[in-house]
Amino acid sequence: MDIIKSVEHEYLKNKIPALHVGDTIKVHQRIKEGNRERIQIFEGIVIKKQGGGVNATFTVRRLAYGVGVEKTFLVHSPLVEKVEVTRVGKSRRAKLYYLRDRIGKAAKTKENIGARIETKEITIKEDLVEEVAPVVEETVAEKVVEPVQTTETVTEEVETPVVEEKAEVTEETPKAE
DSSP states (O other), rough: HHHHHHHHHHHOEEEEEOOTTOOOOEEEEEEEEEEEEEEEEEEEEEEEEOEEEEEEEEEEEETTEEEEEEEEEEETTTTEEEEEEEEEEESSSSSSGGGGOOOOOOOOOOBOOOOOOOOOOEEOOOOOOOOOOOOOOHHHHSSSSOOOOOOOOOOOOOOOOOOOOOOOOOOOOOOOO
């Protein structure tokens, strides 16, 4: 693997959310204020996705008090806690820059009514569980082969069919004539 790719591979998240342009999402972002830390939710429409690898970003737009606000988030940022899809939108374009000129209900995308809202995640790298193999250390004394006497004998048990013979009744019973 390339040196740059191996360094970038360390910083990739294991699973990233499956986002599409036009979806309405909630981004849970970790914010530090002094020595305190809290999570702030930013809800809006995904207007673009770009880049790849560690540099992959998505831009979310929302209207706050009549003013359009756009935030660009890094997909693999440790500050992005989670991303929830609240509404699946129909879009036929890769970038929805035309939403910048619209206000009110016109600034929304049509909802893909048949789509299910699922929290799908794309697995980027799998957790590798390394199995620890037992280390066998051999010393010089162990390498000497000594004759081993075995007292165990292997016997195979073979099932033989048991034939039951009927015992003849020798007692005579008086016959009623």
